[in-house]
Amino acid sequence: VNVARRLLDLLWLAGALVLAAGTAQAHPHVWITATSELIYAPDGAITGVRHAWTFDDMFSTYALQGIETKTKGVYSREELAPLAQTNVESLKEFKFFTFAKADGKKEKFEEPVDYFLEYKDAALTLHFTLPLKTPLKSKELALEVFDPEFFIDFKFADKDPVKLVGAPAACQMKFQRPNDGSANAQKLGEQTFLSGQNSNFGMMFANKITVECP
Amino acid sequence: MSVRPKSPSSFARGLAICATAAGAILIFDGAVHVLMAQTPFGGPRPSAEPQVGGIVGWLLARQSEFYREMSATIRAAKSDGSAVWTLLAISFAYGIFHAAGPGHGKAVISSYLVANQETARRGIVLSFASALMQSLVAVVIVAVCAWLLNATAKTMCGAEKAIEIVSYAMIAAFGARLVWTKGGGFIRALQAPRPALAMASAGHGHGHDHHHHHHDHDHHHDHHHDHDHGPGQHVHDEHGGHSHGPEPSELAGPGGWRRGFGAIFAVGMRPCSGAILVLVFALAQGLFWAGIAATFVMGLGTAITVATIAVIAVSAKDLARRLSAGTEGGGTLVMRGVEFGAAGLVLLFGVGLLFGYLAAERVTCL
Numbered sequence: 101v102n103v104a105r106r107l108l109d110l111l112w113l114a115g116a117l118v119l120a121a122g123t124a125q126a127h128p129h130v131w132i133t134a135t136s137e138l139i140y141a142p143d144g145a146i147t148g149v150r151h152a153w154t155f156d157d158m159f160s161t162y163a164l165q166g167i168e169t170k171t172k173g174v175y176s177r178e179e180l181a182p183l184a185q186t187n188v189e190s191l192k193e194f195k196f197f198t199f200a201k202a203d204g205k206k207e208k209f210e211e212p213v214d215y216f217l218e219y220k221d222a223a224l225t226l227h228f229t230l231p232l233k234t235p236l237k238s239k240e241l242a243l244e245v246f247d248p249e250f251f252i253d254f255k256f257a258d259k260d261p262v263k264l265v266g267a268p269a270a271c272q273m274k275f276q277r278p279n280d281g282s283a284n285a286q287k288l289g290e291q292t293f294l295s296g297q298n299s300n301f302g303m304m305f306a307n308k309i310t311v312e313c314p
Numbered sequence: 315m316s317v318r319p320k321s322p323s324s325f326a327r328g329l330a331i332c333a334t335a336a337g338a339i340l341i342f343d344g345a346v347h348v349l350m351a352q353t354p355f356g357g358p359r360p361s362a363e364p365q366v367g368g369i370v371g372w373l374l375a376r377q378s379e380f381y382r383e384m385s386a387t388i389r390a391a392k393s394d395g396s397a398v399w400t401l402l403a404i405s406f407a408y409g410i411f412h413a414a415g416p417g418h419g420k421a422v423i424s425s426y427l428v429a430n431q432e433t434a435r436r437g438i439v440l441s442f443a444s445a446l447m448q449s450l451v452a453v454v455i456v457a458v459c460a461w462l463l464n465a466t467a468k469t470m471c472g473a474e475k476a477i478e479i480v481s482y483a484m485i486a487a488f489g490a491r492l493v494w495t496k497g498g499g500f501i502r503a504l505q506a507p508r509p510a511l512a513m514a515s516a517g518h519g520h521g522h523d524h525h526h527h528h529h530d531h532d533h534h535h536d537h538h539h540d541h542d543h544g545p546g547q548h549v550h551d552e553h554g555g556h557s558h559g560p561e562p563s564e565l566a567g568p569g570g571w572r573r574g575f576g577a578i579f580a581v582g583m584r585p586c587s588g589a590i591l592v593l594v595f596a597l598a599q600g601l602f603w604a605g606i607a608a609t610f611v612m613g614l615g616t617a618i619t620v621a622t623i624a625v626i627a628v629s630a631k632d633l634a635r636r637l638s639a640g641t642e643g644g645g646t647l648v649m650r651g652v653e654f655g656a657a658g659l660v661l662l663f664g665v666g667l668l669f670g671y672l673a674a675e676r677v678t679c680l
Contacts, residue, residue, distance in 0.1 A: 191680065
């Protein structure tokens with residue numbers, strides 16, 4: 101019986117390995133080119149994040165499937181309104197892929213406002229604003245945009261990826277792309293997969309925005 | 315109870331086998347890692363891809379590249395028919411790499427094969443059949459929802475999600491049944507004293523023959539079915555193994571083809587999100603047929619990867635059996651244990667997927 105127990109342990113281990121390896125190999129099906137604006141109130145507190153996410157042409161076409169328009173191939177903001185509604189509702193489940201920390205403490209977002217879709221050059225762009233639950237003045241604000249499951253690949257635009265809107269002049273913004281080499285990619289090697297910490301898998305693909313206001 | 319002194323040695327041997335296998339994988343991965351560092355495949359890459367090390371990173375990079383090329387190629391095919399060939403080539407390559415990712419039933423099929431004493435040849439047939447079914451389901455969903463009904467992405471996605479849940483539930487049910495069957499064999503192997511153990515294992519196989527005697531009609535039935543299908547023919551004489559005797563490798567698993575098709579159905583009914591995206595895109599470009607062709611070629615690539623992994627799983631088990639065969643009683647115990655464990659894995663996969671503990675590929679609902 102002792103043998104059997106050890107054998108079972110072994111099988112559990114093998115199973116865990118298989119699962120770990122399987123999850124780790126997720127790869128994106130949707131590509132988003134993003135730009136983000138951090139919105140500040142006149143008193144210098146950050147109130148929220150305004151995103152503009154442009155989907156790749158395959159996903160844009162998929163999302164537009166079945167949507168009736170007056171003119172073929174032309175989609176007005178009104179015609180796209182129901183889809184935008186669906187988008188923000190679905191994104192809620194994924195916490196809008198936006199994770200904020202103020203001075204090391206996690207911050208929550210309210211439901212998105214001012215959302216709409218725009219169709220241009222065969223691509224859909226989703227605009228929406230995520231208000232912070234409580235506007236805050238923090239020394240250091242860290243904002244990460246990524247999909248932990250890496251089904252969506254977030255790439256920030258080459259030009260003006262992140263902007264501060266109305267921030268106090270002393271605030272300094274730093275933006276880190278996931279492939280900078282300085283990002284998490286080097287810390288999380290293959291070992292991470294084998295140790296089963298797959299919850300952090302998508303971290304490697306995180307875009308990191310940090311704002312320091314002295 | 316004289317098993318005791320001998321079992322540990324067979325267990326130790328089993329442990330050694332596992333350790334060797336794990337070591338081999340790590341070494342292989344390490345080697346690829348080093349190779350990558352020296353000569354990045356395909357020349358110096360622009361830093362657009364996330365830098366993840368080893369096989370995983372390389373696979374990720376390849377898949378993404380192939381997938382992204384597909385939309386451009388489908389667009390090109392509108393004016394230049396020869397681009398369809400490029401599309402098919404890309405789809406094939408994508409299928410091979412993509413299947414290495416989660417989903418596509420690699421794990422479920424492999425575990426099933428190990429649990430149910432299936433042969434490598436049957437593993438290959440099952441892999442191809444399930445990949446074919448996955449492609450078919452994707453084509454049917456898009457043809458019905460998008461082409462016939464002009465439904466929105468939201469509706470289509472809802473259909474996908476529903477199918478997904480049914481598929482996971484079926485995998486879980488299938489796993490539960492395997493656990494039930496295999497658990498009996500394992501417990502008998504555990505409890506039986508050594509001399510009786512050999513008997514028990516013989517009785518096990520024998521019992522199955524008896525038990526499934528009334529299934530024989532089904533077997534024949536399936537056979538006809540197979541003949542129509544083609545690939546089944548390969549395995550025809552293989553199936554004759556039933557009459558060869560109770561040798562475990564010859565014993566086509568209990569339940570035979572009928573249960574094999576159960577596995578295919580459970581795994582294959584869940585389409586790949588990637589295929590659905592490609593199909594809808596091709597449909598919108600007025601090249602639905604090219605999308606369908608691409609989907610089936612992708613399925614062929616997927617089948618090759620899944621079959622490879624399935625064959626590795628079956629071979630590993632055969633190796634374990636050969637190595638543990640020296641000690642008669644212990645060997646049976648080890649093999650029953652492995653089968654039971656593999657059956658448990660199928661159940662775990664099903665339950666894990668169903669309740670979201672395990673993320674397979676997410677269905678695209680944005």
